[in-house]
Structures are given as structure tokens and as C-alpha cells.
Amino acid sequence: MLNKAKIEQKIILGLLWALTCVTIFILLFIIFYILRKGLPVISYNFLMTNPEDMGKSGGIFSTIVGTITLTFGAILIATPLGVGTAVYLTEYTRENKFTKIVKFGSECLAGIPSIIYGLFGFILFVIKLQMGWSILSGSLTLAFMILPTIIRTSEEAIKSVPYIHREVSYSLGSTRWQTVTRVVLPSAMPGIMTGIVLSIGRSVGETAAVIFTAGSTLRLPSSLFSSSRTMAVHFYILAREGISMPNAYGTAAILIIMILVINVIAYQLMNRFIKKYS
Amino acid sequence: MEQVAIRAKNFNHYFGKMQTLKNINLEVQRNEILGIIGPSGSGKSTFLRALNRLNDLVFNSRVEGLLTIDGKNIYAAGTSIIELRRKLGIVFATPVPLPRSIYENIVFGPKMAGIKNKIALDKLVRQSLEDTAIWEEVKDRLSISALKLSGGQQQRLCIARILALKPKYILLDEPCSGLDPISTMKIEESLRVLKKDYTIIIVTNNTKQAARVADRTAFFLNGELIEIGNTEKIFTVPEDKRTSDYISGRFG
Numbered sequence: 001m002l003n004k005a006k007i008e009q010k011i012i013l014g015l016l017w018a019l020t021c022v023t024i025f026i027l028l029f030i031i032f033y034i035l036r037k038g039l040p041v042i043s044y045n046f047l048m049t050n051p052e053d054m055g056k057s058g059g060i061f062s063t064i065v066g067t068i069t070l071t072f073g074a075i076l077i078a079t080p081l082g083v084g085t086a087v088y089l090t091e092y093t094r095e096n097k098f099t100k101i102v103k104f105g106s107e108c109l110a111g112i113p114s115i116i117y118g119l120f121g122f123i124l125f126v127i128k129l130q131m132g133w134s135i136l137s138g139s140l141t142l143a144f145m146i147l148p149t150i151i152r153t154s155e156e157a158i159k160s161v162p163y164i165h166r167e168v169s170y171s172l173g174s175t176r177w178q179t180v181t182r183v184v185l186p187s188a189m190p191g192i193m194t195g196i197v198l199s200i201g202r203s204v205g206e207t208a209a210v211i212f213t214a215g216s217t218l219r220l221p222s223s224l225f226s227s228s229r230t231m232a233v234h235f236y237i238l239a240r241e242g243i244s245m246p247n248a249y250g251t252a253a254i255l256i257i258m259i260l261v262i263n264v265i266a267y268q269l270m271n272r273f274i275k276k277y278s
Numbered sequence: 279m280e281q282v283a284i285r286a287k288n289f290n291h292y293f294g295k296m297q298t299l300k301n302i303n304l305e306v307q308r309n310e311i312l313g314i315i316g317p318s319g320s321g322k323s324t325f326l327r328a329l330n331r332l333n334d335l336v337f338n339s340r341v342e343g344l345l346t347i348d349g350k351n352i353y354a355a356g357t358s359i360i361e362l363r364r365k366l367g368i369v370f371a372t373p374v375p376l377p378r379s380i381y382e383n384i385v386f387g388p389k390m391a392g393i394k395n396k397i398a399l400d401k402l403v404r405q406s407l408e409d410t411a412i413w414e415e416v417k418d419r420l421s422i423s424a425l426k427l428s429g430g431q432q433q434r435l436c437i438a439r440i441l442a443l444k445p446k447y448i449l450l451d452e453p454c455s456g457l458d459p460i461s462t463m464k465i466e467e468s469l470r471v472l473k474k475d476y477t478i479i480i481v482t483n484n485t486k487q488a489a490r491v492a493d494r495t496a497f498f499l500n501g502e503l504i505e506i507g508n509t510e511k512i513f514t515v516p517e518d519k520r521t522s523d524y525i526s527g528r529f530g
Contacts, residue, residue, distance in 0.1 A: 094337055168374050171332055172387035173364035173443060182390070187377060 031256060038253025041246045047254070051218045055234060056244045060251050062220040066135070066228035067258075069221065070214060071203040073139030074146060075196060081143070082150030083185075083192060089151075090158045091180050110148035117145045118212035126213055133215030133227040141213045142206060146199035153198070157191020158184055190270050197266040201259050207232045231255045280349060283308040283447070283477045284329065289343040291321075291328055293336060298324045300501045301343070311469060311478040313492025313509065315485050317524065321501040322481040326449050329479070330366040331359050348446070364391065367440025371452040373432035375424030380416055383424045383435060387443040406441035410434040410468050430461025437468065448472060450480040454487065466491050485525055489513050497521045 045059055052058030085106075089099050121141030131137045161184050169179040185192075207230075215227030216237060229237075231251050238248035284306035291299035299321045306312050314322045324333065331352065333339040341353055352362055364387070375383050384403045385393075393399060403420065407413035412434045416427070424435055433453055440448065450469075454462040469478055469491050482488050488495050489509060496506040497518075505512065505521045516522045 162374075164370065164372075164374050165376060167332065167335065167370070168376060169386075169390075170335060171330060171363055171368045172390065172439065173360045174387075174390045175360065178390050182386075183376060 034249060034252050034256060037246070037249035038251070041250030042253060046250055050220060051234070054241075054243050055218065055238050055247055060231065060234060060247075060254065062218055063229050063231045063234040063251065064254070066214070066221055067204055067230040067232070067255075069135050070138045070142060070210065070228065070230055071200055073135060073224075074142035074203045075200060077139060077143035078147050078150050078199065079196060082147050082195070083154045085151050086154035086158055087180055087185075090155055091176070091184065106148040106151045109144075110152065113208075114145055114206055115208035115212075117141055118209040120144075121209060121213040132225065133213065133217075134225045135214060135221055135228050136224045138210050138214030138228070138230075141209050142203045145206070145209055146202055149199050149202070150192075150195045153195025154188070154192045157188035157195070160191065161187040189273055193266060193270050193273075197263060200262055200266075204230075204255065204259055204262075205232050206230075207236050211236070231258075281308055282306070283348065284479075285344070285346045286325075287344040287346075289328070289345050290341065291324055291333065292338075292340045292342075293333075294338040298501050299328070302503050304496060304503055304506050306477060306479060307494075308477055309473060309475075310493040311473055311480060311491055313488030313495040314479065314481045314498060315483075315488050315495060315524070316498035316504075318483065319500075320498040322498045323451050324501075325498070326368070326451055326479060326481050329447070329449060330363045330368055332363070332368065334359065364443045365445050366447040366449055367443060367445040368449040368451065369433070369436050369440065369453045371455045373429055373436050373456070375427070375432050375435055377425060378423070379421045380424045380427070380435060381420040384439050384442050387439065391443070402442045406438040407435075409441050409472065410438040411464065411471075412438065428461070430457050430464060433457060433461065433465060434468065437465070437472075441472075446477065448476045448478045450478070450482075452481055452483055455483060462487070485513075497524065499524070 047059055047064070048061050049059035050062045051060060085102070089102060093099055118141065121137055121144070125131045125137035125140050126133055165183050165187065166179055169183040170176075174182070210230050211233050214230065214233075216229045216233055217227040218229055219226070221228040231254065235248040235251040235255070238244050238251065282305045286302045286304050289299060289302040290297065302325065314325065316322050327333045328341065328345060329347065329352075333341075345352055347362075347366070350357070376386060378386075381403055384406055385399045388399060388402055393402075404413060404417075407416065412431055415431060416435075424432065427435060437448070437450075437453075448469075454465055457465070466487070469480070472478065480488070480491065492509045494507060495509045495512040497504045497512065497516075497520075499520055505516060505518045507517075512521065513525060516525065
């Protein structure tokens with residue numbers, strides 16, 4: 001009997017191990033394949049010059065700038081909104097019909113395909129509010145798209161802060177605002193950061209929502225109202241129109257590297273933060 | 279100053295429809311240690327938390343009757359809850375250092391009260407750690423995380439943390455329930471010293487602890503105050519049979 005249990009244990013262990021290996025293999029294969037195809041194209045010129053001839057030649061500088069500004073704008077808009085909502089839902093109100101509706105709404109928003117956001121942004125910001133294809137329209141649309149993630153992760157992070165820490169804070173004569181900003185949010189920050197990093201990743205890689213709202217011009221954006229093309233949109237167009245596969249892979253490689261770098265930096269920041277508060 | 283520091287008069291407390299304190303009448307003398315004993319669910323902690331209005335954090339908490347501290351009804355409209363909580367520091371059953379350094383734990387309250395002067399804060403830290411007899415143990419590592427201290431040290435840090443607010447009252451909610459006998463002894467020693475400057479109320483599940491440190495002892499049962507009197511009398515010739523049953527360990 002004992003032997004049978006042991007064998008069973010071993011089979012399950014082996015199976016789980018194999019599944020993990022497959023997952024990691026697929027992941028590494030994708031990264032490796034794109035980097036192999038993309039890295040040879042990458043050079044200083046590729047990074048620092050604007051695309052020429054529809055992207056057949058030249059670099060991708062303007063699309064890097066476009067990606068960064070759009071993402072930065074989206075995060076800048078969505079973070080205060082999302083974290084503020086989460087703080088309100090968890091610290092300033094009890095569970096009631098209103099909070100349930102807000103939560104249900106944000107969960108529904110999380111499930112909507114990004115192209116719908118694109119269409120919505122196009123109708124509302126580009127046409128109705130006459131912002132045109134612009135970084136502003138794109139950032140706002142992306143902000144709406146990532147808002148549910150930020151609300152959700154912030155809410156979970158805030159809830160995971162032990163209730164007794166709040167009691168301690170209040171019992172030491174803090175106001176609610178002081179308790180939220182000095183005790184709850186610092187402890188919740190790693191979780192909130194995770195949500196923001198996830199959102200950065202989604203924004204950087206987003207195509208559908210952006211192509212409708214920020215446009216696809218190859219010129220370097222000069223203001224919030226300039227149209228701009230992001231890297232994701234750029235390689236979508238390069239590949240789809242058959243303009244230049246090598247340049248498409250080069251762009252994709254840069255995109256992957258950028259996301260990796262963002263993750264590493266965020267991870268470092270988070271570690272430093274955790275050290276300070278534990 | 280009036281000798282009676284805290285006075286409860288026909289004081290009732292409810293969580294929603296559940297009555298947790300029933301018609302409590304008692305007085306706490308200045309600079310005494312009042313022990314509150316009773317089985318769990320008897321309302322001792324609720325009474326303690328009524329004193330600094332910590333129960334208010336629970337949304338359906340409600341009170342009736344009078345609870346006066348230093349002659350003022352603390353449930354009267356216009357009472358500053360924040361001032362009240364600074365005046366009545368509370369220590370919880372499990373040591374709860376906030377996740378930051380020892381130094382930052384002590385200065386948390388004063389900083390929230392608006393004290394920014396570094397010299398003043400340093401002085402507060404030293405003073406309050408000395409008053410709880412833990413200064414010598416931690417003076418070289420004030421910047422390490424408070425979570426790295428032992429349980430007993432953490433609890434004394436928590437007492438020091440409320441002393442930094444210069445309270446008049448110290449409320450302790452089963453402060454030694456998770457500590458070893460030596461840590462417990464150290465805290466009890468601290469309390470005897472602190473008594474000179476503070477009025478102390480200690481809720482404890484450990485009747486022997488009340489017998490050791492309290493000047494007077496109150497016995498709570500099912501939200502009622504059964505008996506209050508000099509500790510010696512409560513533990514030797516209690517008036518109520520329920521008190522003697524509880525003390526001799528026949529229930530609870």
C-alpha cells in the first residue's frame with residue numbers, strides 16, 4: 001500500500017514538473033525566436049532615427065517616443081483614479097449597494113476586449129470631444145482600459161494590510177487620512193506597484209485601442225495633441241502590409257526588452273521599498 | 279486634581295442589537311492600577327475600548343449612559359476623539375509594531391500630532407524607551423525593523439510608543455497573553471514604575487496577573503460588572519459567589 005502511494009506521488013511530481021517545463025519552454029522559445037530574428041536589425045541608428053519610407057528603412061525612434069509618452073500618460077491618469085477608487089471602496093465606505101455596483105462595473109470593464117475600448121475612445125475622444133488622433137486621446141483610452149486592473153490590484157493590496165495596523169494608527173491619535181497615507185498605503189504599495197507594472201505591460205503592448213485613438217503617423221510627436229504611432233502598432237503595420245519583416249522583428253525585440261527592463265526596475269524599486277517598511 | 283479619574287455611570291454599550299456592556303457603574307482612581315478580569319466575552323475589552331472610543335471604528339457601535347474622563351463626558355458632541363486617544367494610550371493583546379524601524383514606531387504618534395523637530399523627537403524616543411526599560415537593549419539599533427525584536431521587546435516597544443504621546447492613561451488589553459514568564463515579569467515591573475505618573479487599566483485573562491499588579495480589581499461577567507474592590511479583598515473574601523467561583527477556576 002505504502003509503495004503504491006509513493007509511486008503515485010512520484011508520478012504526480014513528474015507530471016507537474018513536465019508541465020512546468022513545457023510552460024517555461026514555450027515562453028523561452030517565443031522570446032528567443034523574436035530576439036534571434038530581431039537583434040541583428042537593432043543598431044544605434046535603428047533606435048535613434050525615425051522611420052523612412054513607411055518603415056522599410058530608417059529606425060523606430062518616433063515609435064519609441066510614442067509608446068513611452070502614451071503609456072506614461074495612461075499610467076499618470078489611471079493611477080490616481082484607480083488607487084483613489086480602491087481607497088474609497090476599502091477605507092471610506094462599508095460594503096453597500098453602491099460599492100457592489102462599482103466593483104461589478106469594474107469587473108465588467110476588465111473583461112471588455114481592447115478593440116471596443118479603441119472604438120469607444122475613437123467615438124468619444126477623437127470625434128465627439130474633437131481631440132483628434134492624438135497622444136491625449138490614446139492615453140485616456142488606455143487609462144480606461146487599465147483602470148479595472150489598477151482598482152482590483154490596489155483593492156486587494158489594501159485589504160491585505162492587517163486591520164490591527166489601522167487600529168494601532170487610530171489609537172495613536174491619527175486621522176483617517178493619516179492612517180490611509182502613512183500606514184495603509186505604504187504597506188499596500190508593493191501590491192499596488194504590481195498592478196501598475198502589469199498595466200504598463202498591457203499599455204506598451206496594446207495595439208487595437210491605440211490605433212483607433214492615437215493614429216499611426218510616423219512623425220515624431222511634438223505635443224499632447226500630436227498623433228503618434230506606438231511600437232506595437234508599428235510592427236503590426238510592418239508585418240501586416242508586408243513592408244519589412246526584419247524591421248518588424250527588430251521592433252518586437254525592442255518591445256520585449258523594454259518590458260523586461262521595466263519589470264526589473266519596478267522589481268528593484270519594490271524591494272527597496274519593502275526593505276524600508278519591514 | 280480630582281481623585282476620581284474615570285467614572286462610568288449607568289453605562290451601556292451595544293454592537294447593533296447585541297448589548298455588550300450592561301449598566302456599568304465604576305470609578306477609577308488617579309494613579310492606580312485597575313485590573314479587569316473575567317472570562318472571554320465578558321465585555322472587559324469592550325469596556326477598555328469604550329474609554330478611548332476605539333469601538334467607534336466598528337460601524338454599529340452605540341453607547342448609552344455616562345462615561346466621564348477627567349470630568350468630561352467623552353461621548354458628548356464636540357469631543358475630539360483624536361485628543362482623547364492621545365490621552366488614553368492602548369496596548370493590544372498581541373504586540374503590533376508597525377512595519378518600520380524602532381525609531382519610526384515611537385515617533386509615529388508624535389509626528390501625526392505635528393511634531394517635526396528632530397531633537398524633540400530624539401528626546402521622546404530616548405525618554406519613552408527608558409521608561410519601559412528597553413533603551414539599553416535597543417539604543418544601538420534604533421533604525422532596524424521593529425519586527426526583528428523579540429515578542430516581549432515588541433510589547434514594551436508598544437508601551438513606549440504610547441508613552442511618546444505623553445498620555446495620562448495607559449490601557450492594556452491582555453498585554454502579556456502571548457509572552458513568556460520573564461517578558462511578562464518585565465512588563466509588570468514597568469507597570470509598577472509607570473503607576474507613579476499614569477493611571478493604568480489592565481484587562482487580563484490571567485487572574486494571577488491581576489493579583490500581582492492591580493491595586494483594585496473589577497470582575498466582569500456577561501457584560502456586567504459583578505464586583506469591584508481592593509485586589510486583596512477580591513482575591514480573598516469576594517462578596518459575590520460568581521467572583522469566587524471564577525477566581526478559584528470553577529468556570530471561565
